Amino acid sequence: MKKFTLILLLVGLVISPLHAQWYKGIAKGARTRMQNIRRAAVKPLGVTTRQVERAVFRAGVSTPPTRVLKAARAMIPLRDRHPLGRLFSVKATAFVIEEIYEGKRYVWGVTASHYGYRRPAVPIKRFTYEPAPFLAQGHPRGNDVSIFRIPESVASQFEPLKLAQSSPEVGEGLFSLSFFDNAFQYTPGRKVLGTTPLRFTTTLNADLEIAREGECGSPLINKDGKVAGMVVGASYRRQIGYAVPVEQIRQLLRAYHEHNSSSIPLRLYGKEIFQLDINEAITRVAIKYKDGSLAEHTTFHREGLIDYEHLENLTDLSNAQEISLTIDRKPFQTSNEEFIPITRQITYNLQTKAVSMKMLP
Numbered sequence: 633m634k635k636f637t638l639i640l641l642l643v644g645l646v647i648s649p650l651h652a653q654w655y656k657g658i659a660k661g662a663r664t665r666m667q668n669i670r671r672a673a674v675k676p677l678g679v680t681t682r683q684v685e686r687a688v689f690r691a692g693v694s695t696p697p698t699r700v701l702k703a704a705r706a707m708i709p710l711r712d713r714h715p716l717g718r719l720f721s722v723k724a725t726a727f728v729i730e731e732i733y734e735g736k737r738y739v740w741g742v743t744a745s746h747y748g749y750r751r752p753a754v755p756i757k758r759f760t761y762e763p764a765p766f767l768a769q770g771h772p773r774g775n776d777v778s779i780f781r782i783p784e785s786v787a788s789q790f791e792p793l794k795l796a797q798s799s800p801e802v803g804e805g806l807f808s809l810s811f812f813d814n815a816f817q818y819t820p821g822r823k824v825l826g827t828t829p830l831r832f833t834t835t836l837n838a839d840l841e842i843a844r845e846g847e848c849g850s851p852l853i854n855k856d857g858k859v860a861g862m863v864v865g866a867s868y869r870r871q872i873g874y875a876v877p878v879e880q881i882r883q884l885l886r887a888y889h890e891h892n893s894s895s896i897p898l899r900l901y902g903k904e905i906f907q908l909d910i911n912e913a914i915t916r917v918a919i920k921y922k923d924g925s926l927a928e929h930t931t932f933h934r935e936g937l938i939d940y941e942h943l944e945n946l947t948d949l950s951n952a953q954e955i956s957l958t959i960d961r962k963p964f965q966t967s968n969e970e971f972i973p974i975t976r977q978i979t980y981n982l983q984t985k986a987v988s989m990k991m992l993p
Contacts, residue, residue: 679704679705679707679816681696681701683704683815683816684696684700684701684704684816684818686815686816687809687815687816687817687818688700688818690815690817690818691817691818691819691820693818693820696818699853699855699857700807700809700818702791702857703793703809703851703853703857704809704816705789705790705791706727706728706729706790706791706792706793706851707725707726707727707728707809707811707816708726708727708728708741708754708755708782708790709723709724709725709726709754709755709811710723710724710725710726710741710743710747710749710752710753710754710764710849711723711724711752711753711754711755711761712747712749712750712751712752712753713751713752713753713761713763723811723846724743724744724747724749724811724846724848724849725743725809725810725811725812725846725847725848725849725850725863726741726742726743726754726780726849727741727742727743727793727809727849727850727851727859728740728741728742728782728790728791728792728793729742729792729793729794729795729859729881730792730793730794731795731885733885733889739781739782739787739790739792740779740780740781740782740885741754741764741779741780741781741782742777742778742779742849742851742862742881743777743778743780743848743849744772744776744777744778744848744849744862744863744864745766745769745770745771745772745775745776745777745778745962746772746776746848746864747778747848747849748772749766749966750966751763751765751966752764752765752766752778752780752966754780754782754783754786755786756783756785756786762783762785762786764780764781764782764783765780765965765966766778766779766780766965766966767779767780767781767888767965768884768885768887768888768892768910768964768965769884769911769962769963769964769965769966770880770883770884770887770910770911771910771911771912771913771960771961771962772913772962773913773914773915773931773932773935773960774830774908774910774912774913774914774935774938775830775876775880775883775884775910775911775913776864776876776880776935777862777876777880777881777884778884779884779885779888793851793853793857793858793859794857794858794859795858795859795878795881795882796854796856796858796859796860796878797858798878798879799827799832799860799861799877799878799879800824800827800832800852800854800860800861800877801824801827802824802825802826802827803823803824804823804824804854804860805821805822805823805824805854805855806822806823806824806834806852806853806854806860806861807819807820807821807822807852807853808822808847808850808851808852808853808863808873809850809851809853810844810846810847810849810850810863811846811847812842812843812844812845812846812847813842813843813844817847819836819837819838821835821837822834822835822836822837822852822873823835825872826936827877828936828937828938828939829877829879829938829939829940829941830876830877830880830935830936830938830939830940831864831874831875831876831877831935831936832861832874832875832877832936833872833873833874833875833936834852834872834873834875835871835872835873836866836867836868836871836872836873837871838866838868838871840868844866844868847863847866848863848864848865849862849863850862850863851863852875859878859881860877860878861875861876861877861878861880862875862876862880862881863875864876865933874936883896883910884910887909887910887964892909892910892911892964895907895908895909896908896909896910896940897940897941898914898940898943898957898978899940899941899942899943900943900944900955900980901944903985905943905978905980905987906957906959906978906987906989908940908959909961909964910964911961911962911963911964912959912960912961912962913931913935913959913960914931914938914957914958914959915930915931915932915958915959915960915975916928916929916930916931916957916958917929917930917931917946917947917955917956917957917958918955918956918958919947919949919952919954919955919956920952920953920954920955920956921951921952921953922951922952922953923951927947929946929947943955943957949982952982953981953982953983954979954980954981954982954983955979955980955982956977956978956979956980957977957978957979957980958975958976958977958992959975959976959977959978960973960974960975961973961974961975961976974991975991975992975993976989976990976991976992977989977990977991977992
């Protein structure tokens with residue numbers, strides 16, 4: 633019995649240090665894991681090189697082009713932190729640009745205004761978002777652009793994109809960067825098919841089996857690495873993408889600096905009949921003909937056909953007596969205050985050249 637006890641004691645003396653070392657290793661591993669979690673929690677959420685490589689690989693390109701790697705540093709996801717928005721909204725794509733206005737440098741976030749976010753926010757660290765209210769937003773049926781200020785706490789992690797000097801031309805090749813399908817995405821070879829003052833169209837090359845919610849707000853970037861436009865919609869069946877030209881982004885920036893006093897003239901056969909603010913758009917056109925017949929047209933999904941300088945191109949006015957434009961107004965900035973939408977009807981008599989206006993309920 634004494635020998636058995638002695639053997640157990642000797643075994644214990646040998647094993648105890650091993651146990652201690654084992655427990656020490658477990659504790660060290662746990663501490664390391666907690667430190668990694670804390671580091672991940674405070675690390676800003678930018679687009680990593682690995683994410684770019686995966687996006688490029690999915691697009692069928694072996695090596696990320698330099699301009700793609702550089703442009704990816706300007707990409708940022710956007711969320712709606714409104715209680716209902718958290719439940720129903722998708723993550724939106726946004727990007728960072730640089731503007732010099734009257735000698736002062738501004739760094740802006742840009743996205744599409746049709747998301748309708750009530751409390752937009754950007755990630756500053758893991759699971760933490762900082763409010764980024766829209767300081768200016770155009771009407772979704774017209775200037776479908778919103779801008780917000782990048783929080784100083786994360787501004788240094790982005791490399792802002794520059795705006796192209798002019799809108800793209802037909803046949804020009806662009807690429808887009810986006811957040812959709814729970815991943816960062818790269819879409820090359822987006823050839824410009826047609827251009828108008830409010831919209832231009834591109835090829836899409838989209839996989840119909842992949843949900844692309846959140847793609848709107850993606851920058852369309854030219855061969856010089858500059859923003860030529862922004863994605864605002866698509867027809868997956870027709871494989872066509874819709875975008876606002878870069879001039880629309882500049883127009884919204886001017887409206888912000890001029891406190892939304894930068895009006896857009898509406899002209900019919902060269903005559904100015906009304907002026908739109910940046911947060912207004914024509915939503916319906918009604919024609920009364922000389923024989924008393926009426927015709928109405930909605931502008932929904934026809935925004936690219938509108939030319940504010942030549943409203944006569946909207947439809948055939950050869951036998952028209954008068955034309956009525958329904959104009960809808962959206963809030964210029966996100967605010968906690970309730971905004972009351974305004975709808976007006978502008979009527980122009982082609983015989984007397986008289987203009988009248990009335991408020992609609």
